[in-house]
Amino acid sequence: MIQKIRFYINFWFNGVSKYNIHSPMIHEFIENVLDNNIKYYAFLGIEHYRKILLKDSTLLTLNDFGQGSKSIKSKKITLKKLTKKVQSTPNKAQLLFKLVNYFQCTNILEIGTSLGLTTAYLSNANKKASITTIEGDPIIYKLAHANFKKLGLKNIKIINSSFDETLPKLLKNKFDLIFFDGNHSKEATLKYFNWSLEYLNDEIIFVFDDIYWSKGMRSAWDEISKSSSVKLSLDLFSLGIIFFKNNREKEHINLIHPCNFY
């Protein structure tokens, strides 16, 4: 916690508010995605379902897949604790919904499904999109699969595999959004980033979760934003967003905004 406060102070000192941003593209993004307070109809169903999961005391025995939550030390966990500790918050998942909706992303990859609540947001953001999501733990995979059925989501393909096994083949598909949200170590994050760079297209957007989760993640994010292929790295503290559009000067922005705390 103290480390996170230190990270935020540093972020804030180097940060700007939206009023200091000159790029029309970034202004429009802030207005339509970050400042968009619409509560879409789809949110109700997913949040109702989250409430049900938050009351479920079923005991699960999990595999140890990558670095997950600092507060989950045991392999045995109740479904309600998994829902509380590992899922992205409603605000963060809704931000991703608005991002997909705004850019009309059509081929989305989520690296790290967990129970699939964020996947459900991505799926609802564009019903014509195809969502691929990877989960290594067989028990969580089955739960997520069942959750998609219960929520009536038909545009999701979930793969039960380790990232290392699946990503090299999967990344050959032309994705327009990749959400990196599993195995939060510096080495793994940089490895998945570098693999994804091999199949880069101009329109693709990368979103990294938990960029201030640890010193390692902070340092991975630093290297990613400095990569020569990256044109714009937008640091929201809670998430890092990377754009590659070639017709821009390279730019890094720490945006001071309420979404820093999602």
Ligand SMILES: C[S@@+](CC[C@H](N)C(=O)[O-])C[C@H]1O[C@@H](n2cnc3c(N)ncnc32)[C@H](O)[C@@H]1O
């Ligand atoms: C942080 S959770 C994903 C949360 C979800 N994206 C959300 O927004 O709610 C990360 C998930 O990735 C899985 N995972 C972590 N490392 C993995 C690996 N190397 N291969 C496959 N799955 C992995 C974990 O089992 C966990 O369920």
